[in-house]
Amino acid sequence: MPAIQQAPRTAVLLCNLGTPDAPTTAAVRRYLAQFLGDPRVVEIPRLLWLPILYGLILRLRPRSSAAKYASIWTPEGSPLALWTARQAVLLRGWLGEAGHSVRVLHAMRYGGPSIPAQLQALKDSGVERVLVLPLYPQYSSTTTASLFDATAGWVRGARHYPELRFVNGYHDHPGYIAALAASVRAHWQREGGPGERLVMSFHGIPERNVRLGDPYAAQCRTTARLLAEALGLQEAQYIVTFQSRFGRARWLEPYTEPTLVGLAQAGVGRVDVMCPGFTGDCLETLEEISMEARDAFIAAGGKEFRYIPCLNDDGAWITALRDIAQQHLAGWPTAHGA
Ligand SMILES: C=CC1=C(C)c2cc3[nH]c(cc4nc(cc5[nH]c(cc1n2)c(C)c5CCC(=O)O)C(CCC(=O)O)=C4C)c(C)c3C=C
Numbered sequence: 487m488p489a490i491q492q493a494p495r496t497a498v499l500l501c502n503l504g505t506p507d508a509p510t511t512a513a514v515r516r517y518l519a520q521f522l523g524d525p526r527v528v529e530i531p532r533l534l535w536l537p538i539l540y541g542l543i544l545r546l547r548p549r550s551s552a553a554k555y556a557s558i559w560t561p562e563g564s565p566l567a568l569w570t571a572r573q574a575v576l577l578r579g580w581l582g583e584a585g586h587s588v589r590v591l592h593a594m595r596y597g598g599p600s601i602p603a604q605l606q607a608l609k610d611s612g613v614e615r616v617l618v619l620p621l622y623p624q625y626s627s628t629t630t631a632s633l634f635d636a637t638a639g640w641v642r643g644a645r646h647y648p649e650l651r652f653v654n655g656y657h658d659h660p661g662y663i664a665a666l667a668a669s670v671r672a673h674w675q676r677e678g679g680p681g682e683r684l685v686m687s688f689h690g691i692p693e694r695n696v697r698l699g700d701p702y703a704a705q706c707r708t709t710a711r712l713l714a715e716a717l718g719l720q721e722a723q724y725i726v727t728f729q730s731r732f733g734r735a736r737w738l739e740p741y742t743e744p745t746l747v748g749l750a751q752a753g754v755g756r757v758d759v760m761c762p763g764f765t766g767d768c769l770e771t772l773e774e775i776s777m778e779a780r781d782a783f784i785a786a787g788g789k790e791f792r793y794i795p796c797l798n799d800d801g802a803w804i805t806a807l808r809d810i811a812q813q814h815l816a817g818w819p820t821a822h823g824a
Pocket residue numbers: 503504505506518527528547551564566622626628629689690691692702730732763764768769770
């Protein structure tokens with residue numbers, strides 16, 4: 487008798503930041519209004535911030551950001567959306583192969599598919615347990631905690647919500663570190679050997695957030711140290727930097743682009759540059775690093791800027807994601823059955 491297939495009662499919701507629907511000023515304005523209106527992202531009192539956001543930033547930034555998005559847009563859409571959707575499809579297959587009957591959907595904190603819409607879809611299909619798995623390896627209140635807020639926002643309006651678990655991060659997970667190390671080694675092999683420095687650029691956050699207790703900076707530095715150890719690099723062979731500063735406040739330092747310019751001016755000709763905190767290539771890696779920072783490095787006298795792609799749909803990375811999901815699913819009654 488063939489086994490009767492029941493719809494899975496357990497699900498993984500793979501969550502990422504989100505991206506505009508189109509590389510247009512209007513679509514980027516909608517996206518930035520939601521993103522920069524999130525009190526987890528900008529911690530300035532609303533009465534002060536909203537007039538600046540609506541009076542200034544949403545009048546000026548969408549046009550210039552849309553031009554940057556246009557430079558990385560693909561025929562299928564925004565790279566961040568494509569990689570996130572693909573990671574969810576692959577994770578679904580790999581969790582299935584491990585004998586689990588688990589649904590996997592992806593969701594975006596800003597734009598769509600939204601976290602509330604996906605939670606509702608899971609609930610409507612009979613799911614009773616949801617593991618919220620961020621695509622952010624390092625915890626930050628600006629990103630990870632905001633996923634929690636969005637989930638809690640949906641729960642507030644739900645009469646009967648599923649059991650919920652949240653992954654806070656996996657900055658030191660051996661599978662994540664091994665996948666990063668393998669991607670660097672493969673890059674070195676393609677390029678005929680290591681560059682003079684490995685620059686590991688993480689997204690920045692305001693320095694004040696760290697002073698107030700955000701563990702993000704320490705987690706980035708731990709990821710970098712573990713990766714350097716896995717690659718056998720000495721301290722002088724790699725540098726940790728922070729990119730994408732927003733506004734005039736002090737953010738985590740050293741800043742990526744000025745560091746690269748300084749390296750070129752100091753006679754370092756060939757650099758390998760990677761963004762280990764981004765699990766999929768996006769505007770911040772493809773445009774800000776692989777275009778803008780590259781141009782600045784070359785203009786300052788650098789010779790070779792060798793960008794190492796993010797983990798994207800790399801097999802070792804999906805294996806790591808599967809292991810992380812399995813570790814957090816363990817102990818849930820139906821995770822190993824129907
Ligand atoms: C106050 C502003 C911002 C904070 C804090 C911040 C933290 C933060 N962001 C990421 C990951 C990504 N950010 C991306 C784009 C992006 N980030 C900000 C601002 C802050 N980020 C803006 C305004 C933008 C939009 C683009 C622009 O106008 O410059 C993206 C890329 C999205 C895409 O569509 O490709 C990612 C990914 C992390 C990990 C983080 C804190 C740890």
